[in-house]
Amino acid sequence: MADVRSMCAIGKHGQLGLNGKLPWEGTRAREFREDVQRFFEMTKGHVLLCGPRTRRSIPQFAYADRTIFEIRSSMPPAETIAMFPNRVIYIGGGPPVWSAYASFIRHWDITRLPYDGEADRFFDPAWLCGVRNGN
């Protein structure tokens, strides 16, 4: 079984994204900065699969020490995962990607941040049970 994981940060009510970015983008408070740092530490050396919008939000420096691969809805998840044998694979979102890959994810790492503002993308707890529900 492939080592497929996921790591994300959510706001107080499951907020994930806003206008193609993190809803709290630019917030300088310690928890937010540490969360981003931790994401880059944990995914270092590994494969990060993500949808086009999420990939566009990844800074250039991140390509130096991890394999970042853009996935599309035309690519069957099982075949895509099989492209990276013996690697740790992180499923990087956004929501339709987590929905499609939920049943393959063995480990979730979720940080809840003290963000209470708006969002246009939300975490779906059904992903934790490997349920695919069409969003």
Ligand SMILES: NC(=O)c1ccc[n+]([C@@H]2O[C@H](COP(=O)([O-])OP(=O)(O)OC[C@H]3O[C@@H](n4cnc5c(N)ncnc54)[C@H](OP(=O)(O)O)[C@@H]3O)[C@@H](O)[C@H]2O)c1
């Ligand atoms: N808080 C966090 O930890 C976190 C993490 C990641 C992303 N985000 C946020 O989420 C937002 C981006 O997510 P998004 O959903 O808008 O765009 P996205 O990242 O482009 O992901 C969705 C797209 O992925 C593609 N895709 C690839 N494989 C798929 C599959 N098997 N099934 C369905 N779709 C698949 C589809 O595009 P095609 O049909 O064109 O291929 C789909 O529209 C941003 O705001 C970003 O900041 C937050």
